[in-house]
Amino acid sequence: MVKLCDRNICTGCSACASACHGGAISMVADSEGFLFPSVNADICSGCGLCEKACPQLAQVEKHPAPAVFAAWNTNDAVRCSSSSGGLFYTFARHIIEQKGVVFGAVLSEDIHSVSHTYAVDMDGVKPMMGSKYVQSSIGSSYREVKEFLKSGRKVLFTGTPCQVAGLYGFLGKCSTDNLYTVDVICHGVPSAGLLKFYLGDSAVQKTISNGGIQAGAAYSSPLAFRNPAAWPDSFTGPMKDYVSLFLSGQFMRESCFSCSHTSIQRISDITIGDFWGIGECQPFDGDTSKGCSVVLVNSEKGSRLLDSVKENLFLQERTAGEAIARNAQLHSPTQRHPKRDSSYNYIQHHSLLSAMLHFVDYSFSRKIKRLYKSGIGAAYLVTGRTVRPRKRNR
Ligand SMILES: Cc1cc2nc3c(=O)[nH]c(=O)nc-3n(C[C@H](O)[C@H](O)[C@H](O)COP(=O)(O)OP(=O)(O)OC[C@H]3O[C@@H](n4cnc5c(N)ncnc54)[C@H](O)[C@@H]3O)c2cc1C
Ligand code: SF4
Ligand code: SF4
Ligand code: SF4
Known part of the structure; x- marks a missing residue:
């Protein structure tokens, strides 16, 4: 069975799918909307071209200092x-x-x-x-x-x-x-x-x-x-x-x-x-x-x-x-925040205003300003809740 790179480091570049002459690899969106390769084992001939093309398995050479x-x-x-x-x-x-x-x-x-x-x-x-x-x-x-x-x-x-x-x-x-x-x-x-x-x-x-x-x-x-x-x-x-x-x-x-x-x-x-x-x-x-x-x-x-x-x-x-x-x-990649675990799930059930307050690092006064602008400031101050969660279709 073909072994592509680990899911956590897969960039979704599509090199593997592009390299497969037999069309055994399709790029399929996961529940968050990111594309990942999916191999159809029934069509795969085991030629290994996809593994050779994957830049995460064999790193591409870098130029010296620019x-x-x-x-x-x-x-x-x-x-x-x-x-x-x-x-x-x-x-x-x-x-x-x-x-x-x-x-x-x-x-x-x-x-x-x-x-x-x-x-x-x-x-x-x-x-x-x-x-x-x-x-x-x-x-x-x-x-x-x-x-x-x-x-x-x-x-x-x-x-x-x-x-x-x-x-x-x-x-x-x-x-x-x-x-x-x-x-x-x-x-x-x-x-x-x-x-x-x-x-x-x-x-x-x-x-x-x-x-x-x-x-x-x-x-x-x-x-x-x-x-x-x-x-x-x-x-x-x-x-x-x-x-x-x-x-x-x-x-x-x-x-x-x-x-x-x-x-x-x-x-x-x-x-x-x-x-x-x-x-x-x-x-x-x-x-x-x-x-x-x-x-x-x-x-x-x-x-x-x-x-x-x-x-x-x-x-x-x-x-x-x-x-x-x-x-x-x-010099370094973006740091992973613990909220990343549930971020896409969160936006399926909340409004944009809720998401802004939940994910963006606002000062307290900017938070209050945004809430009042949206017309729900008073309700928030009384109940401590932002907006009623609602189910969204993607
Ligand atoms: C996702 C993303 C993240 C970036 N992060 C940074 C950053 O952290 N720091 C920084 O200094 N610059 C970053 N940039 C680059 C910056 O935003 C400008 O694109 C860059 O400075 C070039 O600007 P320009 O005026 O020369 O050309 P522009 O006309 O602005 O750039 C257009 C170029 O960007 C490419 N492009 C646009 N959108 C995408 C996309 N979604 N995926 C792949 N290519 C795309 C186009 O193919 C084209 O080559 C990022 C760009 C993108 C797309
Ligand atoms: S941060 Fe790295 S892995 Fe992510 S899109 Fe940019 S180049 Fe690709
Ligand atoms: S091993 Fe060959 S046939 Fe199988 S998925 Fe990879 S490129 Fe396609
Ligand atoms: S070539 Fe490697 S990094 Fe690119 S989509 Fe395929 S498995 Fe992911």
Whole structure:
């Protein structure tokens, strides 16, 4: 019987399912909404290709210490449609101009889930812009990358580090000369179950239908998780409370708590993230008010890619120490909270307000303010109860 990696460290990357020619592995959502491989023993031939592809069984090699830059796109419209500095857009445009193909994460049409897809023009790239703080499902993307590489096309694959690791695991000995990989510094991922819960709240639905579009932006996302025009306080707007639940760490996939990619040494050619705390350790006089990315150039190929787009960027070399100082995900995984055990079960039976009070670390005065805003403050003070639990459908 085939032996894939332990469930607690399975990232859901889909490398095993993509490697199985006979279709014996399907990715199936568990009760929390996270995808895990399920092997059909009746079809399995025991060839072992899935085990060879799993990046958690044979770790993918990391590059040595990177060169570190602070950067942003000098086009303000692009910068304001992105999450930190609009670096992804400029890499993608370069690859598209070379008649290449770009892979990245997009929202589903009903905005309730996220999946990977590819683009051959900039219209296809635009929905990939901006962070979606939900696990993206890989689907057939790894196989498509392989087909494009075989046909001689340049490919840019972007995603979380574990998705890039899954791609390398799947590709094995296949030539990667035309493959460029860009990963994000990664806090961890909740399942689409959290997003569905959040979007099911009537007040959230009302807020989102009344706005959320970024004026003057190059791409108006139907669901902007952040507002880079207010960077570094960019977690504002209709998704603010969702992001608070996400950042609480209590909805992450189990593998995120022991993630091996939370380090300055990376597997991708380039890594992008937020340059939190820029200027705190050493002087910096650039205008970061519309976002600032940290860029780790991990390989020779990454260095060539950055070089070919630098005329579109503000770019300044910085130190690794400065990048790590305020970005916890460059030195250690998100810590597991005891409430993680029951978090998905909790949101099936409680309202959004209850969940916010239960999971987000509010001060007492902010708690009271939220309760009064919701109109149930007095009842809470008398009874000590938040809101009546109710059964939710996911
Ligand atoms: C789940 C997640 C967690 C993150 N955690 C951190 C963190 O802790 N610290 C930090 O500094 N930065 C983090 N980032 C990265 C940050 O939010 C920005 O994405 C990054 O700085 C790049 O910004 P940009 O302006 O260059 O490009 P943008 O246009 O904002 O980025 C778009 C890129 O992100 C990819 N992407 C978007 N959503 C997903 C997804 N769900 N899964 C896989 N890929 C996705 C797209 O494919 C594309 O490559 C995280 C991103 C994600 C998606
Ligand atoms: S051993 Fe081979 S046939 Fe069986 S699940 Fe793995 S890849 Fe598929
Ligand atoms: S290949 Fe990816 S999805 Fe499959 S078992 Fe390994 S980590 Fe999990
Ligand atoms: S924290 Fe690690 S395991 Fe979790 S999604 Fe990010 S890269 Fe993958």
